[in-house]
Amino acid sequence: MLAQDSDALLQRCASTELEALKLSRYPALQKLRNKSEEAIQNRIKVNKALRTSADEIVTIPVVVHVIHSEEGNPIGGQGNANISDDQIQSQIDVLNEDYSNTSGYKGFYTDSLGVDTGIRFKLVTVVRTFNEKTQFSPITDADELAAISPAWLTNRYLNIWVCRLSDRYLGTSQFPVVTEINELTTGLSNEAEKAVDALTDGVIIDFRYFGRNSPAITSAVYNLGRTTTHEVGHWLGLIHIWGDRNCGTDHCADTPTAFTKNETTDISCTPVFSDCRGVTTRNMIENYMDYSPDACMSVFTNDQKERMHAVLQLSPRRAKLVEYSKISGDNLLVELYPNPVSDQLTANIYTPNYQIFTVNVFDQRGHRIVSDAVNLNYLDVNKFPSGLYFYKVSSGGQTITKRFVVR
Ligand SMILES: [Zn+2]
Numbered sequence: 279m280l281a282q283d284s285d286a287l288l289q290r291c292a293s294t295e296l297e298a299l300k301l302s303r304y305p306a307l308q309k310l311r312n313k314s315e316e317a318i319q320n321r322i323k324v325n326k327a328l329r330t331s332a333d334e335i336v337t338i339p340v341v342v343h344v345i346h347s348e349e350g351n352p353i354g355g356q357g358n359a360n361i362s363d364d365q366i367q368s369q370i371d372v373l374n375e376d377y378s379n380t381s382g383y384k385g386f387y388t389d390s391l392g393v394d395t396g397i398r399f400k401l402v403t404v405v406r407t408f409n410e411k412t413q414f415s416p417i418t419d420a421d422e423l424a425a426i427s428p429a430w431l432t433n434r435y436l437n438i439w440v441c442r443l444s445d446r447y448l449g450t451s452q453f454p455v456v457t458e459i460n461e462l463t464t465g466l467s468n469e470a471e472k473a474v475d476a477l478t479d480g481v482i483i484d485f486r487y488f489g490r491n492s493p494a495i496t497s498a499v500y501n502l503g504r505t506t507t508h509e510v511g512h513w514l515g516l517i518h519i520w521g522d523r524n525c526g527t528d529h530c531a532d533t534p535t536a537f538t539k540n541e542t543t544d545i546s547c548t549p550v551f552s553d554c555r556g557v558t559t560r561n562m563i564e565n566y567m568d569y570s571p572d573a574c575m576s577v578f579t580n581d582q583k584e585r586m587h588a589v590l591q592l593s594p595r596r597a598k599l600v601e602y603s604k605i606s607g608d609n610l611l612v613e614l615y616p617n618p619v620s621d622q623l624t625a626n627i628y629t630p631n632y633q634i635f636t637v638n639v640f641d642q643r644g645h646r647i648v649s650d651a652v653n654l655n656y657l658d659v660n661k662f663p664s665g666l667y668f669y670k671v672s673s674g675g676q677t678i679t680k681r682f683v684v685r
């Protein structure tokens with residue numbers, strides 16, 4: 279069964295093109311990618327050796343940026359990039375179903391190889407912004423989208439920009455930066471981190487393929503929200519199952535080698551076979567990291583799960599996100615260090631329900647030195663006269679004030 283011709287012209291994913299552009303701008307990145315792959319493989323081995331019980335569930339807080347050009351800001355309806363809250367929530371539901379292996383579709387591999395990845399998603403907020411530009415390139419406009427609707431801290435949230443994309447692409451994603459374990463402690467400001475702009479870290483999805491069961495979704499092939507499942511897979515370090523070259527590797531042994539992508543409008547999920555190095559195998563067209571129609575996708579494998587968790591541990595921004603996510607509960611927590619301080623004060627702040635926080639700083643006489651700074655984690659106190667100060671944090675209706683001393 280073939281879907282409409284218009285679906286045949288669509289291009290599932292621009293992440294490979296985005297990565298190629300990055301590599302051409304920052305040739306040094308290739309060496310880092312090779313080192314990253316080694317680090318990931320080593321970490322997977324260590325994790326397998328150490329594991330004694332089931333994985334903890336990791337919850338990823340999500341901020342959705344909706345960028346539209348609808349005068350008067352109407353919400354929802356066909357052709358409107360200013361999509362409804364229902365459509366946005368449906369995408370979060372799809373992510374949770376797909377990453378927990380509770381999708382309704384029973385594919386060829388579902389029983390034996392589909393796993394619960396142990397990764398979940400929680401919608402924190404939707405940021406809606408009007409902009410006159412009607413469409414964006416998934417390859418070259420990430421900076422522009424991030425300028426129109428700035429990312430919430432990319433080491434605390436998964437940022438998803440939803441807009442109308444040009445060139446018939448459905449979506450794209452920025453691959454994570456991964457470092458050696460011993461570099462984690464050096465923080466976020468290494469050269470590679472600078473090269474790969476932290477401000478654009480996230481995924482970009484065309485509004486017509488985001489979520490399910492909405493009048494804005496008109497494709498018969500890409501209609502169940504799997505574009506975002508796929509792009510978030512890249513954001514977590516997964517590679518296309520054909521390895522982006524004929525009979526290439528995705529570094530996951532339990533996804534069979536595939537000659538190329540399954541880019542088709544055949545929504546009956548007809549089996550596809552590959553001949554690679556003299557061996558004939560059935561492609562895992564059910565894998566979320568193939569290009570198959572949404573209805574044919576249902577599988578993340580165990581090796582993909584192991585890879586995503588290794589990346590969550592090794593990528594400095596992802597690791598920080600997980601750390602915050604685990605501690606965030608119902609209560610606001612604030613830690614300041616060092617204290618006394620003479621140079622830079624660091625604030626570890628955990629907020630209720632992953633919300634943003636504001637910071638006000640007062641001196642001993644009650645004069646406000648910093649006003650309503652959002653998500654302020656570092657404070658340069660070099661120019662502060664020595665003495666006692668108050669660091670007041672507010673989030674989700676709660677407030678905590680901590681003292682610190684500048685000497
Ligand atoms: Zn892709």
